[in-house]
Amino acid sequence: MPRTHFPSPLGRALPALCAGLLASGLACAQAGKDIVVGFANAKSGWLEAYDTPARRAALIRIDEINAAGGLLGRKLKVVETDTKSDRAQSAKAGLEALDQGAELLVVSCDYDFGAPAALEAQKKGKVSFFLCAEDIKAGVQGVGKYAFSSSVLGAVQGATMAEWAYHKRNMRQAYVLLDTTIEYNKGLCTGFDWMAPQLKGVTIVGRDNFKNGDASIAAQISRIKALPREPDAIMLCSYIPGAASAVRQLRAAGIQSLILNGAAVDGSYWLDSVPGLSNFAVPVQGSVYGDDPNPQVEAFNKTFATRYGARPSNTFAYPGYVLIEVWAKAVQRAQSLDADKVTAELEKMRGEPTLVGPRTFSKDIHHQNQARLLISEVRAGKPGIVDEWTISNPVPLPVLLKR
Secondary structure, eight states: OOGGGSOSSHHHHHHHHHHHHHHTTOOGGGTTOOEEEEEEEOSSSTTHHHHHHHHHHHHHHHHHHHHTTOBTTBOEEEEEEEOTTOHHHHHHHHHHHHHTTEEEEEEOSSHHHHHHHHHHHHHTTOEEEESSOOSTIIIIITTOTTEEEOSBOHHHHHHHHHHHHHHHHOOOEEEEEEEOSSHHHHHHHHHHHHHGGGSTTOEEEEEEEEOTTOSOOHHHHHHHHTSSSOOSEEEEEOOTTHHHHHHHHHHHTTOOOEEEOOGGGOSSTTGGGSTTOOSEEEEESSOSSSOOSSHHHHHHHHHHHHHHSSOOSSTTHHHHHHHHHHHHHHHHHHTSOOHHHHHHHHHTOSSBOOTTSOBOOOSSOOSBSSOOEEEEEEETTEEEEEEEEOOSSOOOHHHHTOO
8 A cells, every 4th residue: 555645654544544534435445446447448440430539539548647646545446458340359358347347348339349348347336438339229228327428419419510501501491311220320310300300391201221231332323312402401310431422422423411510520630432422520528630719628638749759630539538437537526436436426417517527427317418519511522620519409309219
């Protein structure tokens, strides 16, 4: 037990310290032991592109906490396991981290692939945070009361793009194109479908489905081109690589509609596959391009670049940082690592300040169902922030649960 945790003389201070620890739910034997934060994330496979920026951001916040003296007088220790973008391996990776003493388990960005690990944490009575999952199931409804995400729900993103496109781009006719592969995509389109009928004069003129791995969406494109006129906007609910393929095919077919999507396609890393892309917009929590209106975000981007040799590749870095922010605050306020006590403190948070804006949790919603989002638009192949938007009303829980 390091002497620096106790005033001198140690023998007289120890009983008082132990009494305080016992009162806060910590055993005296734990005093001075590191608090283990486990990461069960993808270090290979398609999900790695989403998990890595978020995990790296979380590690930055952990180092900041340790540099400031730790949490509850103890250092945070990181253990990492690889899910390999595989559902079965996710559960194994989660168990491996928990077996190494993880008090917090940080799981993959996507609900479908992070849930197996989060469910293992739930079984063991430990808090889990998804790195950046944006489906309501990545919480109370799909995992349990100890599961959270600091990110903005896909349904909120979809609703945001509908309302923004209506007011700022005169969208009146929209076409919905849903990639049914993962739950995030469905939530994105659900939010768009919820908001669109509330906007006077907006009509959804058609809808179609596809799978992320489909080599061609020629049939769907033919149905769009058969419409009396080209829709003002196409709500494309998908992720990379399928989203990039769909955008490329839409533009190759001569369709110039405004294409809307969610944060899953933020980043410039895929834009070379659609040379000169324009009229394409997505919502983001923070900008990786150096044009975020919040100077703290750009300061973080520079810290990230100094540590890792490059700026964050997409917006998913930010919820990784924020999840450690809010979890550490909850632990400090609870003066305990007990999952029930930490969860209770998280559920009290209303407009909690974070790097990318206020965060709120409730007993029923362990995500963000209303938040200010920046609008990033690609023009001539270059993305940049053009606006910001907060939806007029939170997305109701029954809508979030709709599929």
